[in-house]
Amino acid sequence: xxxxPLPQIDRDAIVHRLRLCREAMVELRMGSPPRSLGxxxxxxMIENIDELAWILTGERDHLVAKGHGRALRPK
Numbered sequence: 001x002x003x004x005p006l007p008q009i010d011r012d013a014i015v016h017r018l019r020l021c022r023e024a025m026v027e028l029r030m031g032s033p034p035r036s037l038g039x040x041x042x043x044x045m046i047e048n049i050d051e052l053a054w055i056l057t058g059e060r061d062h063l064v065a066k067g068h069g070r071a072l073r074p075k
Contacts, residue, residue, distance in 0.1 A: 011056050015063075018056075022049045022063050 025042040032038035053062045 015053055015056055018049050018053050019063050022046060025049065 022045075025045045029039050029042035029046070032042065050060075050063060054060050
C-alpha cells in the first residue's frame with residue numbers, strides 16, 4: 001500500500017491554528033469539573049488535534065508543551 005502525499009497546503013499555518021485550538025481545549029478541560037461532558041469532549045479534541053499535528057509534522061508530541069520546572073530555568 002503506497003502512501004499518498006498530502007495536497008499542497010500551508011502546514012505551518014494549519015499547525016499554528018491547531019495549537020490555538022488545543023490551548024483552548026486545555027483551558028476548557030482545566031475549567032470543567034471531573035467526569036463532565038465538557039472535560040470528556042476537551043480530552044477527545046486534544047487527542048484528535050495531536051493526531052492531526054502528528055500527520056502534518058511527523059512528530060508525535062509537536063504541540064505538547066514541554067515541562068517546566070526548576071531544572072529548566074536559566075541560572
